[in-house]
Amino acid sequence: xxxxxxxxxxxxxxxxxxxxxxxxxxxxxxxxxxxxxxxxxxxxxxxxxxxxxxxxxxxxxxxxxxxxxxxxxxxxxxxxxxxxxxxxxxxxxxxxxxxxxxxxxxxxxxxxxxxxxxxxxxxxxxxxxxxxxxxxxxxxxxxxxxxxxxxxxxxxxxxxxxxxxxxxxxxxxxxxxxxxxxxxxxxxxxxxxxxxxxxxxxxxxxxxxxxxxxxxxxxxxxxxxxxxxxxxxxxxxxxxxxxxxxxxxxxxxxxxxxxxxxxxxxxxxxxxxxxxxxxxxxxxxxxxxxxxxxxxxxxxxxxxxxxxxxxxxxxxxxxxxxxxxxxxxxxxxxxxxxxxxxxxxxxxxxxxxxxxxxxxxxxxxxxxxxxxxxxxxxxxxxxxxxxxxxxxxxxxxxxxxxxxxxxxxxxxxxxxxxxxxxxxxxxxxxxxxxxxxxxxxxxxxxxxxxxxxxxxxxxxxxxxxxxxxxxxxxxxxxxxxxxxxxxxxxxxxxxxxxxxxxxxxxxxxxxxxxxxxxxxxxxxxxxxxxxxxxx
Amino acid sequence: xxxxxxxxxxxxxxxxxxxxxxxxxxxxxxxxxxxxxxxxxxxxxxxxxxxxxxxxxxxxxxxxxxxxxxxxxxxxxxxxxxxxxxxxxxxxxxxxxxxxxxxxxxxxxxxxxxxxxxxxxxxxxxxxxxxxxxxxxxxxxxxxxxxxxxxxxxxxxxxxxxxxxxxxxxxxxxxxxxxxxxxxxxxxxxxxxxxxxxxxxxxxxxxxxxxxxxxxxxxxxxxxxxxxxxxxxxxxxxxxxxxxxxxxxxxxxxxxxxxxxxxxxxxxxxxxxxxxxxxxxxxxxxxxxxxxxxxxxxxxxxxxxxxxxxxxxxxxxxxxxxxxxxxxxxxxxxxxxxxxxxxxxxxxxxxxxxxxxxxxxxxxxxxxxxxxxxxxxxxxxxxxxxxxxxxxxxxxx
Numbered sequence: 051x052x053x054x055x056x057x058x059x060x061x062x063x064x065x066x067x068x069x070x071x072x073x074x075x076x077x078x079x080x081x082x083x084x085x086x087x088x089x090x091x092x093x094x095x096x097x098x099x100x101x102x103x104x105x106x107x108x109x110x111x112x113x114x115x116x117x118x119x120x121x122x123x124x125x126x127x128x129x130x131x132x133x134x135x136x137x138x139x140x141x142x143x144x145x146x147x148x149x150x151x152x153x154x155x156x157x158x159x160x161x162x163x164x165x166x167x168x169x170x171x172x173x174x175x176x177x178x179x180x181x182x183x184x185x186x187x188x189x190x191x192x193x194x195x196x197x198x199x200x201x202x203x204x205x206x207x208x209x210x211x212x213x214x215x216x217x218x219x220x221x222x223x224x225x226x227x228x229x230x231x232x233x234x235x236x237x238x239x240x241x242x243x244x245x246x247x248x249x250x251x252x253x254x255x256x257x258x259x260x261x262x263x264x265x266x267x268x269x270x271x272x273x274x275x276x277x278x279x280x281x282x283x284x285x286x287x288x289x290x291x292x293x294x295x296x297x298x299x300x301x302x303x304x305x306x307x308x309x310x311x312x313x314x315x316x317x318x319x320x321x322x323x324x325x326x327x328x329x330x331x332x333x334x335x336x337x338x339x340x341x342x343x344x345x346x347x348x349x350x351x352x353x354x355x356x357x358x359x360x361x362x363x364x365x366x367x368x369x370x371x372x373x374x375x376x377x378x379x380x381x382x383x384x385x386x387x388x389x390x391x392x393x394x395x396x397x398x399x400x401x402x403x404x405x406x407x408x409x410x411x412x413x414x415x416x417x418x419x420x421x422x423x424x425x426x427x428x429x430x431x432x433x434x435x436x437x438x439x440x441x442x443x444x445x446x447x448x449x450x451x452x453x454x455x456x457x458x459x460x461x462x463x464x465x466x467x468x469x470x471x472x473x474x475x476x477x478x479x480x481x482x483x484x485x486x487x488x489x490x491x492x493x494x495x496x497x498x499x500x501x502x503x504x505x506x507x508x509x510x511x512x513x514x515x516x517x518x519x520x521x522x523x524x525x526x527x528x529x530x531x532x533x534x535x536x537x538x539x540x541x542x543x544x545x546x547x548x549x550x551x552x553x554x555x556x557x558x559x560x561x562x563x564x565x566x567x568x569x570x571x572x573x574x575x576x577x578x579x580x581x582x583x584x585x
Numbered sequence: 586x587x588x589x590x591x592x593x594x595x596x597x598x599x600x601x602x603x604x605x606x607x608x609x610x611x612x613x614x615x616x617x618x619x620x621x622x623x624x625x626x627x628x629x630x631x632x633x634x635x636x637x638x639x640x641x642x643x644x645x646x647x648x649x650x651x652x653x654x655x656x657x658x659x660x661x662x663x664x665x666x667x668x669x670x671x672x673x674x675x676x677x678x679x680x681x682x683x684x685x686x687x688x689x690x691x692x693x694x695x696x697x698x699x700x701x702x703x704x705x706x707x708x709x710x711x712x713x714x715x716x717x718x719x720x721x722x723x724x725x726x727x728x729x730x731x732x733x734x735x736x737x738x739x740x741x742x743x744x745x746x747x748x749x750x751x752x753x754x755x756x757x758x759x760x761x762x763x764x765x766x767x768x769x770x771x772x773x774x775x776x777x778x779x780x781x782x783x784x785x786x787x788x789x790x791x792x793x794x795x796x797x798x799x800x801x802x803x804x805x806x807x808x809x810x811x812x813x814x815x816x817x818x819x820x821x822x823x824x825x826x827x828x829x830x831x832x833x834x835x836x837x838x839x840x841x842x843x844x845x846x847x848x849x850x851x852x853x854x855x856x857x858x859x860x861x862x863x864x865x866x867x868x869x870x871x872x873x874x875x876x877x878x879x880x881x882x883x884x885x886x887x888x889x890x891x892x893x894x895x896x897x898x899x900x901x902x903x904x905x906x907x908x909x910x911x912x913x914x915x916x917x918x919x920x921x922x923x924x925x926x927x928x929x930x931x932x933x934x935x936x937x938x939x940x941x942x943x944x945x946x947x948x949x950x951x952x953x954x955x956x957x958x959x960x961x962x963x964x965x966x967x968x969x970x971x972x973x974x975x976x977x978x979x980x981x982x
Contacts (some may be wrong), residue, residue, distance in 0.1 A: 411610075
């Protein structure tokens, strides 16, 4: 085929066919580029029919040799286009024209463009239309030269992208302020700034037949389990979809148990978080177009940990971690316990408590289950409304919600005051879970638990807990047990599950991730803080 | 897949069928927070104190509650029946809500009832799981329902007040479980707090009210009440039973004038039987630490001599009172409240086998030796001399 690739912007990945799924293959799929410039441009214009953002710039690069620069407006970096392509080309032309006599060459004798006229690093040549089209859509400027059947594609990715900003979903008090952006290469660079070793691998592939989204699997060679990497690559390669617009697409397509309410992957906007996970032996999946990077494999306990756990001193971290576990329990079970307690087990509550609940519920028209369902659902609605609304309106919603649902409903005798307390407690409790995808799982599981409590009382809650535990222990994330560290149990992992040991004690990486190189601190420092202090 | 879906749907719907039958909303339950048992001729009168949540002041509950009880947070319902359960069922028949006995704080036994066999009525408590065995039991002077309706201004319910009083009265208040336990064990007779109504303010005052108070110790012999121990002795017998929380005691001054009040904040009492043939001597050793809480004698407590004198006087007083109390227990009521029999059984089971059959005869003859070890650790004030007195009035030795 004579296809040559010079300094390609990507390493070899599975290149999809370039044909939208569900559409017949276009006539140009197997055609190659012709020598005639006019014919080529005509073909191109027919391929990109009705695409108003296509720019065809005609230019004479040598006496009597016409050329076309073709690109999509906006996705190429125009200052670079002007200063490194157009300007040198014009200069070269002027030089040739001002020579006496005028230098005339045949198109085939023309020196390669990238050597004499264009000072850009990423260049490749193509002679098949399919490659040319893909190049143009991937922010390349295609240069068609009259009389040549070879097209040069100069990649100058650009256009307007968001700069690196503070991540909004994972804010910290202490810790780096930078967050990923929508641009893949900025994101990988942010990671590269943190981990400066060739062992940090970036395996890239393209997913989505229409979106052709760049995806990079990043991992530390020697730390990450090769089986996990292999599995991840295989799962990604098996994806056949027209578009990948967010890492969530990939998450749903490759997770171990798609019917589980529990998230089997973690996502983060923070480069420091990704770096920490890679150093423990996990893999990260960068997806172009989203700041959210997937991290696999993941365990339940990891989702209960925040980045800041490792930046703040360990006393405080342990305290906060316990608060989180307590509130996880509250978020999951409190409404169910309230329902069970008030409808079945009045005898189990302390007398004064049961009397004050009875007093508050005296005039309430609904059974506790209905009351709780009503309140929880309206709270969820309130929260949803708050997220989607513009920030300025959001405040009005919260005032309305607080007044209507809280105050007025109680005063009108529709909802009892303890119920409002329960609902707000659970609401607050679910916000303490550091990862949003686990928090929504908890919010979701609350409802079946409430139903069970309403139908079977405490027995129902126990049934629910049993189901959750059985489910969670058999769940895996890329083959790694979800409850790793606790089930299967491993002694040294206990330093970072329910407690967070000080850094000088956490000498080993989690056992379920890196099988070989588990040591991450030298033994002489390990266990002996400040062993070589001067005083 | 479809089959699994249908199967799980069926399973889910079965959950709706199975449960719920014992679901009772909290506002369909009448919480019995205290109950009384009285004997009227051949019938048992059961009086239940039922909380009125509507009057407890929850927000949004203005509409609820019964109008009969005025503004009280409880109301009494009383019925008679052939058995206790029977009379409770009668109460239930007249109540729109389901009676729940799970939160019964106190169980009051009328004196008349207590003087007959109480054991037969205990059965129902074990048979209904709702009946919390932690309800505290007491005997009342006169009909128990009168006490149940007395004013308890500090608490929401009189039964709650009685419970608090009983918690103050003994280290380990007698609940139903202990009561049944002591009834069944050998060598000890049950004693319960004796509750009566006392004038809260001098008579004739406009707002004269009666207050609930523990005035003595109801003594049992077997499952019958045989008498009441009242007065100063109650505290000291309590102390000897190792049940006193922090009893106080009046001790006369070194020269017999005025009184010093001592509060024993820490106290331990132990029984030790000494058996020689048929002669049993019971050694009661009492270790107590206390503080002076009042001194209206002329003496300064700063002097060591006065202090040891005080301790000696306190000892004498304590021994005297315990003896006088024990005399009543042994000779008048024949009630082994302190559990002499049990002490023998525990320390010397073989001897107990000998005495067991004749314990009723032997008990009054048991000799008691009281060993006190009192420490007044604290004179209870910064100044050692009586506060507010001129130094020259004070005797230092």
